[in-house]
Amino acid sequence: MARFTPRRPNAQLKRNTKKAVARKSRDRAVTPSVDTAAAKPLASTRPLRRGAVANVAVMTLAVGIVGTLAIPAYAFAPGSNLPQFGTSAETELTKAQAQSVEVADDVIAAPVTKDGFEAVTAAEIEAAAEAKRQAEAAEAARVAAEAEMASYAASYDGPSAGDFLANPAYPSYDLGSVYNVATQYIGTPYVYGGATPAGFDCSGFVMYVFAQFGIGMPHSSAGQGAMGTRISEADAQPGDLVIMDGHDGFYAGNGMILHAPYEGASVRVQPIWTSDYYIVRIGI
Template identity: 60%
Template sequence: MARFPRRRSSALTSPKPRTRTAVVRREAPAAPAAATPAETTAARSQKDSLGRRLRRGGAKNVMVMSVAAGLVGTLAIPAYAFAPGTDGIQFGATAETQLTKAAPQDVEVAEDVIAAPLSEDSYDAVSGEEIRAAEEAARAAAEAEAARQAAAEEMASYAAAASEYTPAAVYGSADPASVFAVAQQYLGVPYVYGGATPAGFDCSGLVQYVYAQFGISLPHSSSAQGAAGTQISLSEAVPGDLVVMSGHIGFYAGNGMILHAPYEGTVVRTQPIWTSDYWIVRI
């Protein structure tokens, strides 16, 4: 028979909540029903299939891990590990490789073979000073050419004027004495470049004008006039013969003297021949 605790006075103890205890009954698991032979065979087959899949998956994982480890190991191997030099047949040298290691060979070249000449590229550097010098030379050449053309034009104008004033032949025989007598008439006429009239003479213009009065036409050129006559020795020279030198001409006046039109600023005059580089020509 159950005993119940005695109740205490509410004045002495505080009230406590009432608790209820639930009693849970556990039922024992029911025993499995006995499997039939067909169900037992299917379960065993399913279990074997699951085991095989697990084993295959494990084998694949092992294979993947092995391949990965091989790749890592291959990459980690230094390059010299693959250099030839071992005794394996895979490292054997080919015949072509052996030829490159052969001793030096002699090559014979035929005697008629000509070696090709070697050429090298080159360049020239021009300084600013050289450029300025070239420009100055070109400028000077242009000025000289302009001066030459101006002189030629002036000469042509004098020649045209001289042709208008060329006298008719008034004298007979052009012997040296007669020629020299006519030339003396023009002493004191001023020198004029290209002049061939009594208004002004240059050296060849004087000779041309004097001989024109004897009916002898000479070009207005000292070299051409010297070539128009016959060269004679100095011992044969008489007044009236021509004294010819490089770039100049005049009449021989005897005793080593010359009658001529010298240069700009002077007049027709007689003076000693100042050079030994001359020759005598007779027209």
């Protein structure tokens, strides 16, 4: 068996090793030592490191908050696997079944009321406004008529109906004479409440004419109609009375009427414009 003899390093290998060691020593001598301050990381890199640390802290805090928010779920509604939480009376109520309540019959039968609502149309609003305008116009006309009446009364100084009743101008009475006296006042203006030739309303005109024959009448168309006897239109003669609802005048023959019509008009003869009337004769 051959004997192993270790080989010695040759002279060239030794020389190379010595040169490498010498070169390394020279490099250390030439290269200045690194200052401790220079070894520290640059200032620009410090915020990055601090930011990373801050991010870790925020993530840790967020995980803690999420874990905390999950805790009340067990406090309010503990599960069966958490025996450390006791069941409250409120929790037991949430698990209760549907309950039945008995109500007395008088309560069940109690009437129920509710508010009603009706929409108003534009036409209804306009109609209401028109009715208001008409009412205001009528009131204005009434006030004007009263003022006109006061003016006419102040301007008239002749005999009144009362004067004629005390001393009748025509002691004898007949229908023809009544109608003839009535025609003398054609053209006299209508005045609300008027009963003299200064101005007449419908019943004031009839009252003033009959007063001249010594016949007293109320200042009312309904009252005057009640004084006479109702006759047929076929028997009517000029001088009889035409009675309507709220209005009257003298029958003028041939379906005509002599009357004081309305505010703004004068005593005149015209056709009877309605069938809703009847004839009354005074003195029989």
